[in-house]
Amino acid sequence: MSILIDGDTRVMVQGLGRDGSFHAGQMKEYGTNVVAGVHPGKGGTEFRGIPVFNTAQDAVDETGAQCSVLFVPAPYAADAILESANAGAELVVAVTEGIPVLDMSRVIAELDELGVKLVGPNCPGLISPGKSKVGIMPGNIFRKGPVGVISRSGTLTYEVVNQLSAAGYGQSTAIGMGGDPIVGMKYNDYLELFEKDPETGLIVVVGEIGGSDEQDAAAFAAEHVTKPLVGYIVGRSAPPGKRMGHAGAIISGAESTAEAKVEFLRKSGIPVADTVERIVELAAEGLGG
């Protein structure tokens, strides 16, 4: 098992520009079941053996694609998410960075009505090691194993995963949920899925400054998650009011600081690591190894 995606998940890639086509190839190489590409004007062609369609509807109708991963430029991304959701995709993974906040608010309101799940935007995607990779992560650092990883970041996720893998702790599924103020699924949604996943034995929550999703996760875990958690929060050196790269990483209010989050997690009984090395030690303790 794993969550959201596995070897059977039929994936379409929306937006076959420079990045989209590169990563479509990378995903296919990893073993992801890439069944279709979507790019207006390229319908009827093939890319590395993947049939390309003009619209998401054509792709879903012809190939039964269930999941769409999106590399569409920000000004058109909101519409592209809605396109695949309305075409029948069950899960949309939006890699695109820079989508306006109000666009995302509107998109998510509609996705909720349609019952479609969204990972991102502004995210590296997700991977169930050895089964499927939907996004842009470097597949080679991931190993199959019992650790679920949820993060708001890209390269920091790789750093954490790399050290976990090196220490022998593989991952069931690793997710970058996105660095924007408004994203689709959040920690709570993933925690719920990890709790039900028999393959997952421990969950690492990688957080950062901005908002209060980490506190929500801790409160949710206290009620609904029996599996051990390990927390890690970055941005302790960030000045208030400044955006630290991610649109959502900005201190605006007491609860959005790294210190407030660390304290809340610890109070909720979740061990919090000060460094990436410490995550590995705490994971080892949590897994009883």
Place this chain on the structure above:
Amino acid sequence: MKLEEFQAKRLFREFGIPAPDGVMAATAQEAVAAAGDVGLPVVVKAQVKTGGRGKAGGVKLARTGEEVLKAADSILGMDIKGFTVERLLIDPAVPIAEEYYVGITVDRKRKIPVMMASASGGMDIEKVASETPELIFFQPIHPERGLRLFEAKRLAFRLFEDKRKVMAAASIMVKLWKCFDGLDATLAEINPLAQLEDGSIIALDAKIVLDDNALFRHPGMEELRLPTPAEKKELGAKSHGLSYVQLEGEIGCMVNGAGLAMATMDVIKHLGGTPANFLDIGGSSSPEKVVHAMQLLVSDSNVKAIFINVFGGITRCDDVARGLVQALDEIDLDMPMVVRLTGTNEEEGIAILSDHGINAMKDMTRGAEEAIRLAREGGASE
């Protein structure tokens, strides 16, 4: 993008929200002339993109020309939370009876805009929210349907009893939503929303933050940007695809990825050092980008050592190494540098650097330790 009060008030008025039509001044003499145009008494207001102006003495009432001169003189050049006052807004002074708060922001938890209103206006709303949350009323806004008049009325009845005032406030609330939505704002705030002695209701202050990611839809707004020196540096970095925030420490950091960049700063702090900046060079790392990033780091006179931390994911370590070698050809680096390179093609990357006499490490914490040590040594030998 944060707008200044005078810009936000102008936009408010365009959306039909009543707000004083003041005059801008950059010198004390201009302030006196502006007060003549506006009509005494006036309020002399520092235009800086931060809160707490009143407490800092950046807002003063002036009844005579002499008082305007004195107020303007004392406020111009003043430092408010690191912002230097370069401009004043001269607003007509009005007789205030009551002060309220109305604002719209994005509720990250519910993923929709939300309007907040309170009878505790004129104060730091954050403080009200944490100390007396029961004094703030909320109205969630459906992003597609927008704020409807009946929703605004329901909120306005929490603040006013008199029907005429309720209707006036509700109308302002709906216009504030239209302003927020129409401009793609992430914050639109009236604090205080004042009820004057004659019973009329107007916006005495205005705050608008625009969504940087939506500026492509509002090309004219870019002209409203009045960057401070620090913001100019950040904008310059952004034009090269770099995300940069200057701090006050000694270790200049260059990292790929925002999360890893924050983690790098944190580990430096954790080990007793001080990060000089946040710098995310992003996913692709062309040599040009690395050159610009190096230039940014060495332009900061506080920097005593440089720590480059790259996790090669999709970015290949050998590409980064080549970029770095080229950057060092172009820049005369006169301070110690520590490179940590790991991930995709790390062996090739480390080999390229070692051919050029640069020792790369594989471990982030060891790298940070080394950078801190070298910064201290460099500082001691001066």
